[in-house]
Structure formats: structure tokens, C-alpha cells
Amino acid sequence: MDMFAQILSSGIAVGMIYAVIAFGFQLTFATSGTLNFGQGEALMLGALVGLTCVDTFGMNYWVMIPVVCLFGMIQGSFVELIGVRPAIKIKSEFGWIMSTIALGIIFKNVAENVWGRDALPFPSPLPMEPMNFLGANILPMEILVVFGALAMMLLVEFFNRKTIYGKAVVATANDRDAAGLMGINTSMVITFSYALSSLTAAFAGVLIAPLTLTGATMGGALGLKAFAVAIIGGLSSGMGIIVGGLILGIVETATGFYISTGYKDVPGLILLLLVLAYKPSGLFGKSAIKKV
Amino acid sequence: MMKLKSLLPLLIAIVGLFCLPLFIHNPYYIHLAETILIYTILLFGLDIVVGYIGQVSLGHAALFGIGSYTAGVLYFHFGWTIWGTIPASIIVTAFFGGILALPALKVIGPYLAMVTLAFGTIAQILINEMTWLTEGPLGIKIPKPELMGVPMTKAEYFWLVSAILIISMIIVDRFVKSQIGRAFEALRDSPIACDCMGVSVYRFKVIAFVISAGFAGLAGCLYAYSEQYISPNTYNNELAVLFLLGIIMGGRKSRLGAVIGAAIIVLLPKLLDDIYLFRIVASIIAIVVVAGAAMALSKQLTTPRRVAIPLAGVVGLAAFSFWLNSISDWRLSIFGFMILLVVYYLQNGIVGFTKSFYQSMVGKAKTTRGEDAEVVDDSISFISAVGKQNTGAELLKVDSLLMQFGGLKALNNVDLSVKRGTIHGLIGPNGSGKSTMMNVLTGIYVPTAGTVLYAGESVVGKTSSDIALSGIARTFQNVQLFGEMTAIQNILVGLHHTFKSNMIEIALHLPRYKKEEAEAHARALALLKFVGLDDLANEEARNLPYGKQRLLEIARALALDPELLLLDEPAAGLTAPDIKELLRIIRKIRDSGITFILIEHHMDVVMSVCDTVSVLDFGQKIAEGKPAEVQANEKVIHAYLGT
Numbered sequence: 039m040d041m042f043a044q045i046l047s048s049g050i051a052v053g054m055i056y057a058v059i060a061f062g063f064q065l066t067f068a069t070s071g072t073l074n075f076g077q078g079e080a081l082m083l084g085a086l087v088g089l090t091c092v093d094t095f096g097m098n099y100w101v102m103i104p105v106v107c108l109f110g111m112i113q114g115s116f117v118e119l120i121g122v123r124p125a126i127k128i129k130s131e132f133g134w135i136m137s138t139i140a141l142g143i144i145f146k147n148v149a150e151n152v153w154g155r156d157a158l159p160f161p162s163p164l165p166m167e168p169m170n171f172l173g174a175n176i177l178p179m180e181i182l183v184v185f186g187a188l189a190m191m192l193l194v195e196f197f198n199r200k201t202i203y204g205k206a207v208v209a210t211a212n213d214r215d216a217a218g219l220m221g222i223n224t225s226m227v228i229t230f231s232y233a234l235s236s237l238t239a240a241f242a243g244v245l246i247a248p249l250t251l252t253g254a255t256m257g258g259a260l261g262l263k264a265f266a267v268a269i270i271g272g273l274s275s276g277m278g279i280i281v282g283g284l285i286l287g288i289v290e291t292a293t294g295f296y297i298s299t300g301y302k303d304v305p306g307l308i309l310l311l312l313v314l315a316y317k318p319s320g321l322f323g324k325s326a327i328k329k330v
Numbered sequence: 331m332m333k334l335k336s337l338l339p340l341l342i343a344i345v346g347l348f349c350l351p352l353f354i355h356n357p358y359y360i361h362l363a364e365t366i367l368i369y370t371i372l373l374f375g376l377d378i379v380v381g382y383i384g385q386v387s388l389g390h391a392a393l394f395g396i397g398s399y400t401a402g403v404l405y406f407h408f409g410w411t412i413w414g415t416i417p418a419s420i421i422v423t424a425f426f427g428g429i430l431a432l433p434a435l436k437v438i439g440p441y442l443a444m445v446t447l448a449f450g451t452i453a454q455i456l457i458n459e460m461t462w463l464t465e466g467p468l469g470i471k472i473p474k475p476e477l478m479g480v481p482m483t484k485a486e487y488f489w490l491v492s493a494i495l496i497i498s499m500i501i502v503d504r505f506v507k508s509q510i511g512r513a514f515e516a517l518r519d520s521p522i523a524c525d526c527m528g529v530s531v532y533r534f535k536v537i538a539f540v541i542s543a544g545f546a547g548l549a550g551c552l553y554a555y556s557e558q559y560i561s562p563n564t565y566n567n568e569l570a571v572l573f574l575l576g577i578i579m580g581g582r583k584s585r586l587g588a589v590i591g592a593a594i595i596v597l598l599p600k601l602l603d604d605i606y607l608f609r610i611v612a613s614i615i616a617i618v619v620v621a622g623a624a625m626a627l628s629k630q631l632t633t634p635r636r637v638a639i640p641l642a643g644v645v646g647l648a649a650f651s652f653w654l655n656s657i658s659d660w661r662l663s664i665f666g667f668m669i670l671l672v673v674y675y676l677q678n679g680i681v682g683f684t685k686s687f688y689q690s691m692v693g694k695a696k697t698t699r700g701e702d703a704e705v706v707d708d709s710i711s712f713i714s715a716v717g718k719q720n721t722g723a724e725l726l727k728v729d730s731l732l733m734q735f736g737g738l739k740a741l742n743n744v745d746l747s748v749k750r751g752t753i754h755g756l757i758g759p760n761g762s763g764k765s766t767m768m769n770v771l772t773g774i775y776v777p778t779a780g781t782v783l784y785a786g787e788s789v790v791g792k793t794s795s796d797i798a799l800s801g802i803a804r805t806f807q808n809v810q811l812f813g814e815m816t817a818i819q820n821i822l823v824g825l826h827h828t829f830k831s832n833m834i835e836i837a838l839h840l841p842r843y844k845k846e847e848a849e850a851h852a853r854a855l856a857l858l859k860f861v862g863l864d865d866l867a868n869e870e871a872r873n874l875p876y877g878k879q880r881l882l883e884i885a886r887a888l889a890l891d892p893e894l895l896l897l898d899e900p901a902a903g904l905t906a907p908d909i910k911e912l913l914r915i916i917r918k919i920r921d922s923g924i925t926f927i928l929i930e931h932h933m934d935v936v937m938s939v940c941d942t943v944s945v946l947d948f949g950q951k952i953a954e955g956k957p958a959e960v961q962a963n964e965k966v967i968h969a970y971l972g973t
Contacts, residue, residue, distance in 0.1 A: 073440050124674050131439045133673050135386050136578070139571060140669035147662035258567070262451060265444050300459040307448040314445055315433040 043174035045291045051180035051249070053287020054187040058242040059264030060271065060279040061191050062235035067273050068211035069224075069231040072122050072134045076142025077239055078261020080117075082254060083145055084110050084240025085247040086153050089160055099163035099244075106244050107237050114236025117141055118229045126228070142261075149254035157251035164248075183245045190241055194234060195276065207231060259303060263290075266310035272320025282321065285309070340496075347492040351485035361556070362596060364488050367495045368552045369592035373577050374502045374585070375545025380574065381582030382506060383538045384518035385439075388570040389430055389446030392453035393543045395565030397423045397550020402470040402560050403463055412475035412555060416494075419551035420544045426453075427543020431536040450567055457562040469561030472554050491552055498545060499585055501837045505541065506583075508836040508843070509822070509829040509850075514538050516812045516823040523810035525794035526772055526803070528890055529826045533795075541833075568662065575665065579672045581679025590680050598668075602661045609651045616648040622687070631690055640675045643667070725750040725894060725925050726771075731780035733766055733949075740766040741777070742949040748894070753916070753926040755940035755957070757933075759969055762946040764929045765807055768896050771927075772804050773797040784894065799827055803892035805883040807899050807929075813872035817863055817882055820871050821854040824889025828853075854889065861885045861915060877908040884915065894925045901932045913939060937961065945969065 059081060063073050074080065087109050091102040121141045125133030164182060168175035198204035209217040210227040218224045250256065267286050271278025286306045294302035313320065347367075351360055372394055379387045400422040401415040410418070430449050437445060457464050464470070474481045475490075482490070505511055513534045516524040521531045554560050572595050580591025601608055623637040647667065654660065676683055728746035732739065741763045748754045756764050769775045771782060773794040782789045789797050803824075812820050828850055831843035858864045861881040866874060871882060880900055887895055897916075901909050909932065916939055920926060930936050936943060936957060943960045945953040947969040953960050960966055 075443070120670070128674075130673075130677075132384075132386060133677075135440055135443050136574065136673045137670050139388075140666040140673070142666075143568070143571065143669075144663045144666035147660065147666065151659055151663075259451075262444070262447060266448065269441070269444070298459065301455065304452055304455055307452050310448050311433045311445060314437050314441060318436045318441065 040173035041295070043172050045295055046288060047171070047174045047176050047180065049288030049291035050284060051183045051287070052291060053267075053283040053285070054184045054280075055242050055246045055260070055283075056264045056267040056286055057279045057283030058187040058190055058238050058245075059260060060268035060283060061194070061276075062238040062242075063265060063268040064273055064276070064279065065194070065231045065235040065238070066122075066228075067268075069207060070122065070126060070214070070228045072126070073138070073265070074114075074117055074122075074232065074235060075135060075138040076117065076145060076257075076261070077235070077264060078257030078259070079142040079145040079149075080110060080113055080236040080239035080257070081243040081246075081260055082149060082252075082257030083113055084236075084243030085160065085252045085256065086149055086243075086254075087240070088244040088247060089153075089158060089252050092161060099161075103241065103244060106240050110237035110240030111233040113145075113240070114232040114234070115229050117236065118232035122228070122232065123225065126225075142257075146254050146257065153254060155254065157253035157256070160244075160247035160250075160252045162248035177249070179248050183249065186245050187242065190238055191276070191280075194238070203230075263303070263306050266306050269310055269318075269320055270313045272322040275320065275322035278320055278322030344492075344496060347496075348489065351488050357484050360484050360488055362600070364491050364556050365553075366589075366592045366596045367488075367491050368549050368556060369573075369576065369596055370589050371495055371498050371552070372546050372549035372573060373580070373588035373592050374498055375542040375549070376573055376577050377582060377584075377588055378502070378506070378514065378538050378542040378545075380577050381584075382511060382514035382518065383535060386443040386574065387446045387542075388443055388567060388574070389449040389453075390542075390546050390573050391565045391567065391570035392450035393423050393427060393430075393546035394550040394553065394569070394573075395453060395457060395560075395562070396426050397547030398554040398560045398565070399457060399464055399470075399550075400547065401551040401554040402472055405472050406465070406470050407463075412551075416548065416551050419547040421547075423547025423550065424540045424544040427539040427541075427546070428536055430543070431539035447567065447570075450565075450570055454562055454565060454567075457565070464562070467562060469559055470554075471559050473558060475555055487555065491556070494548070494552065498548065502545070503585060504836055504839065505833070508847070509826050510534070510537065510833070510836065512815070512819055512823050513826060515815050515819075519812035519814055520810040522774065522794075523806065523812065524823070526774075526798050527824050527826065527886065528795050528798035529823060530793065530795040532793075568665075571669070572665065575669050575672065577679075579668070579676065579679055581681030581683075584679070584681045587679050587681040598665075599661065602657050602664060605651070605654065605657045608657050609648075612644075612648040612651040616644045619644045625691070629691075640671060643671055723750050724748070725785060726927075727781075727783040728767075728771075729781045729783070731767075731770065731782065732778045733763070733770055733775060734778040739949050741770065741946075743780075744946070744949070744951050746944060746951070748925060748927060749942075750893075750925055751920070751923055752941040753920055753928055753939050755936045755943035756927055756929045756946065757931070757936055757943060757960075758946035761948075762969075763949040764946055765898060766949075767946070768804060768898050768927075768929065771797075771896060772802060798890060801891070801893040802896065803887035803890040803894070804896035805880070805887055805898055805900060807902070809876070809879045809883055811871040811874075811879055811882060811886075814870060816868045816870055817858060817874065818851075818854050818867040820882060820886050821857050821889050822850055824886040825850045825854060827890065857885045857889055858882075860888075860918075862911065877904045880904065881908075881912070881915070884919075888919065892924060894927065895919065896927045896929075898929045899931060900928070901930055901935050909935060933961075 059077055062077055067073055084106050088102050088106045091097040091105055092099060097105070117138060121137035122134050125137060162179055164178040166177060166179070168177050198207055206217070206222045206227055207230065209220065209222055210224045214224050263286060267279055267282040270285065271280070271282030286309065289305045289309070290302050293305050350363060354360060372390065376387065376390050379385050397419040400419040404410040404415050404418055430446065433445050458466055460466070474487055476482065477486060506514070513524070513529045516527065516529055517531045517534055524531050576591030576595040577588065579594055580589070581587025601611060620641060623632070623641055626632045627634065627637065647664070651657065657664070678686065724747055726746070726748040728744060731741050731744045733741040744763070744767070756767065758764055766775065770777050771789070773789060773792055773796070777790060784800065784802060787800070789800070812823060815823070829846050831840070831846055835843040855864060855867060858867050861884060863878060863882060863885070866878065871879065874882060884897065884900065900912055904912060913935065916926065928936065928940060940957050943955065943957050944951055945960055945963070945966050952965045952969060953963045
């Protein structure tokens, strides 16, 4: 029972991180129908920039977060301008897939050259003493991860639903051409959605960093699994990614515990393949009708 | 004569490959050349997925690894020789390719890319973790294969790889030029039309992945013997990206492109190990690109704006190379950078770019015509005569059909009865459900309720391709041609059902395949002539004028030997003379006994050819009868004019 509670609590924390990154996938997919294959690298850069702020510039963890968010926005805009916009212009799906992958590779390589190849520890802003809750040892940082992730998603949702700029984002998501004709600068909106998407990724990076190690290679697996979450939950369902994230996080932690940590990435990816094979729109997504 | 000319490069290649180990004795260079050949085999396979069916695969490094490990495991645990491991690697990897294709059936584009990425990651994890089978991170050592009890020398193994490469090249070339290759391209250009031509998209996607994986497995197997040591780390996602870079940079849909691509991705890392060499090469590339851009600008083929970014890129790369002391740490960045440049400025690869650059410089358009200015054999019966024996009997019966999208009833209790040998018009205002009816009849939509009987059999629940093969052909309201294929190839896709030959017959060019190909070709030409497009046979469909595209669609539908032909607004956007031509064609087809359902807004067309007309409005049938009766019907006038 204790073990179960432990797996559950660790799984939830990991799952919420996946959900936040998956949320970033949803943001860009909604406005432009594209995904940033380098989303994991955006997270990694966020974490490393955060580490530099804390270690080198002696910033407080809480002060560092807005700096990292700003950095995420700039990084996301850059990805959109270099990798996605030209592809949208020439309507090449192949183009944005390859160029976001390429940018991901470049970011990773740059990070390796700047921060080195070793994984670095990230100082925790909260005490690292585990608290006992229902027989499970829970780190305060894990609670922060869950609430931080939820807060970030709620904030963006609030922005989209309540502000006029958010309405522009939603309008573009619904029909880019019509939104353009209504005077919305849709390419600006798409850039913005990338900025927002990388912001959430960078934020997720500094949330998870104290729990894991930080390094150039931390992003790849996280990005792929977040994609799995986005697909399992459905690329259009906010509820879906949270449920998907939790499922994946818990399954993974359980696999790591009961089978072997080497296999821990496998069930999530198999789940991804199964969902794509049987319900490509995701567990919570609506399937679209194809028009001829 | 023609034949000899096209065989010449192949002969030179064979001689060159044979001589290479005789003149170069440095084992390092032989090994490098060997690796290029092995990667080329893999790129042949990858090209089928990327170039021909137009999907991004990031799983080919894993397939390559599965090929290597099949060979490694069979040698290590069971002591198999290379003659056993080569076929085993091909079969095992092809099987995994099939598994990879299963989720790929339902998803396309970015989803598929991610699926293949997930597949690659899983495969790498499994190879790493299943130590009882694969020895895990330790890897497996494999000696060079033996030939009559003696281990092969470096040169002998090189010859073996070369021979396999040549065979692979011929087989791939034959595959992609056969009905299978046409099916691949058809499903890339328009999956829906492909299904409606009786070519199952699902089936051919799986076949493409299986063939592609087979080549990856073959390459993996050869690689294992070439390196003599395999370990899981080799087959990572970066290698998968590298393969993609190779195929795009070399040039898709081209055997030469695969060779160039393989050479680049093998030599590039070596080049990046040597900073001095890299500086020289980067400078040369910068000079060549600057010179090329200057030439293009002087001939006003491009604008300064368009060349600015690639120019800045290559010049920047050259400058970067002089600033750095060591390049090997930045290898991946340079790969990434090259991918960006290639994706946006070299989309057709080096082969495609050189071709089009050469043409624009020489100022000579590609003369695809004339090359086979074949004589159309008039004696061929290009329309299969359905016969008039049963004229008047019921061919299609639709009974209380309901098609619901959420709350919208696009078709609401519609009955329809189409008699053999007649032209049945289907008219109605926009949004009345006409095209929905077509889509239900051809299996694109599954109706919510109701029955559709075609020649006494229900079509509900059958796949589009099965329905097409049972004799219902169609055209589309918004033209769905296979754009990158020529006019005659479009028709040949329609004639896919006439081919019975299998892959072995194609690979060996056995008589049955050659006969089928020749017959199909002759019939396709006859069909083109029938719609007046025989002189445009070798023009890409997307380059045809709109009216011709519509005629080509009809000819393609006819190739299916249909009994029932559904035409969705064939006259839309046609000029008056074109419409006259269309009417002539429709009447001619009807005379051979084919039944029509015709959706049309041009009332003169409807009134002049239709035997019966049904009118739909808001998903319901409001009138039916002879054209003149319908024209006078109060409800119809009301529906159209809304008074």
C-alpha cells in the first residue's frame, strides 16, 4: 500500500510535467497545425538558463522564473521565425517537421558546448526533506511541480478565454483565413503561440530540474513522451492532456519500480502507438470528418 | 540505341566498383567506400517512404539496427553464416517494418513522424535492455564472412557489397516503375482518389514500409559484417535524422540521389573531424553558391531577397569555420544547419537542383513529349463493353438512406433507383447533399442508416477500394488527380486492377509482367486519345489546364472498367467548347453500356443527356422524373429560386 502511494505520488509529479509540455504542443497545433519537434530542447534550454541564473548570477529561484519565461518566449519566437514560418508559407509539412528537428539538434549541440556534456545538479528552492503523506514520501518540490504546472495551464487558458488578445489566438485556431480577413495578424498570433509554447516548456524545465539532473540530453525523452501525452489525451483537449499525463507518469513510475528503470520509457511509447492505431484523435479528442 | 545509352552509366559504375579495391589498397578508404554503398542501399529503401509515399520516417535507424542485430544474434547464438543471415535480416526487418506501418495506417504527416520516432526509441531501448539476446551495451563482435572456408578479404567483401548494391538498385528501380511504384505515388498525391481507383491506400502503405524496411535490414546486415562490431548506440535517432538529410540532400525519387546522399552523410563526419579540410570545403561551397547566385541574378531568374538568406548562411558557415579551432564538437550543429538550408533551399536535392539549374541556364525546357510519341493503336477496346443485355434492369438501389453528421442530416431518408444503361442526373442547390451521396456510394462515408445495393450486393461497410473494384468509378468535384504523376501514369493507376504480376515477376521482369505493362500502356494511350489528351501523355497532371484535368479524371475513372460511373460536376469551370466535348464523351461512354450518375449545375448539360433526374434539397429528395417534368416541378423551382 505504501509502495503504491509512493508510485502514485511520484507518478503524478512526472505526469504533470508531461502535461505542461503537451500543453505547449496543443498551443502551436491549434493556431498553425504545426508542432515543435524541439519542444524537449526548449525545456532543456529553460532549465539550463535557469541554472546559470541561479548559480552564476546568484538569483533567487523565484526571481529566476520570470527571466526563464522571457527567455522561453524569445526562443520560441526564434523557432517560429526560422523554422516554421517559411514552411507555412510554402505549405510544406515536411519542411516544418525537418526544420524544428534540425533546430532541436542545434540547440542541444549548442547546450553541450556551452554547459558541457555532464548532467548538473539544480539547487532546490524548497527543503529536500520528504514529507510523509498517507505512507508515501513526498518531496515539497513535487507538490510545487503539480501546482506550478496547473497554475501555468490555468493562466494560459484564462488569457485565451478572457482577454482580447486571447480571443485573437482562439479565432486563429478556429479558422486562420477568416481570422486574417477580420484584421487579425495571424502570423503574429502563430509566432506568439510558439513563444507561449516554449515559455511553458522552459517553465516546466525549471520546475522539474531540482528533481532530476539538468543537462543537454534531458529534453529528448521528455519531449517525445509529452508528445505521447498530447496524442493520448487528444491534441485539442485540455482535460485530456492532464489525464494522459497522469496515466503516463504513473505507468512509467510503476514500470520503473516493478520491472526495470531501463524499460520505463517503453509502456508510454507503446501506449502512444496503440492510441494512434485505434483512436488517432486521442482518448478525449473529437474526430474530424474528412471532406472530399 | 536508347537502351545502350541508359545502360552506360550502370556499366561504368560496375566497372568502377570492381576496380576500386584493385587500385586503392588503403583499407580505410575501402571501408569508407563500403559504408557509402551500404548507406546507399538503406537510402534506396528510405526513398520509397520519403520520396514515393511522401512520409517522414525517423524509424529507419532502428530498422537498420534490427537488420544488424538479426545478423549479429544469429551469428552469435547459432553460428549462422552470411548466406543465412542476409535473407533472415531482410525478412525480420521487413516484418518490423510492417509493425511500424500498422499505426501508420491511420495517421499521416507529423503523427507518423512521431510514431516512427517512438518506434526508434523503443527499438533502441529494447536492444539495450534485452541482454540475453543482444548482449546489451557490450555489443556483438562478428568476423568477416567466410567464402569456401576462408574469411573474405577486405576487397572481396567490398565486391560482395557492390554486387548486392547493383542488384538492389535494379530491383528498386523496377519496383518504383511498376504498378506498385505508381500506387505509392498515387497514395501520396491523393489518398482518396487512390482508394477510389481500387488501389487500397492501407495496403500499399504497409507494402511500402515492408519493402523499405527490407532494404534497411539488408543494409544493416551488411553493415554488421563491414564494421565487425555492433552496439546499440550506433542506431540512435541522430542517425535517423542523418539518413533523412541524406535522402533529401541527394534528391528524392532518384537512385543517383541516394548515392550522392549516402556519400555526403558518410564523408561529412570525416570532413568535420578535420578543421583545415572543413575550412577549404566551406570556402569552396560559399564561392560556388555566391557564383551561382550571381549568375542566376544576372539572368534575372531570382531576386536578391530570395538569395540573401542562403548566401548569408553559406558565407556565415565559411566564416564560422575560420573562427573555430576545433569543429568536431559542433558537428551536430552543422548537421542541423545543413538540414535547414536543404529543407528550404534545396528541396529537390542536389540531383533535382542540378537538373533544373542546368535547364534554366541552357534555356531549354524539358522535352518530355516526343520521347515516346507512340502510335495509338485504334483497334484496342479501351472501354470494356458492359453490353446492353440488361438495359433497364436496376443497377443501384438506395433505400431510405440517412447520413448524419452530429445533428445535421446531410441525407435524410433518400431513395434512389438507377437503371442500367441510363444517365441519372442528381441536381439540387448547394449543400443539398449531392456530394455526400457520392461519398456514401463510394464508401468514403459510412451511412448512419439505410441500405445501398449495387448489382444486388450491399456496399455499406465495404472499403472504397473494394467498391471501386466492384465496378463503381467516380470523379471528384474538386479535381483529385495525382499531381506529380504524368497524365498517362494517372490512367495507369486506374488500370492497376489489370495487373496480376507479383513482386518477384516485377523484380525479374518476367514475361507476364512485361506483357501486362505493355497492354496497360497501350490501353492508357487509347483512353487518353479518347478524351483528346494523347499529345499531353507525358505532362505532369498538375500542369494541365483545368478543363483537361477534368477530362483526365474521366479517362482515369474509365480505366477502372466501371459499370457505374459517378461524375461530380464534370462541367464546372469548363468553357463552352469544352462542355461540348464533354457531352460527346459522355454519350460515347453511355453507348458502350456504362451507367451514369451525373451531378451537375449546368442545366443545359443535365437536360440534354439525362434520362432521369432526381432533385435533392436539404438532404431530402423533392422530385424525380424525366428532365422536362422536373424542370416544371413547383417544388424544384421553389428550391432553386426560393420564392
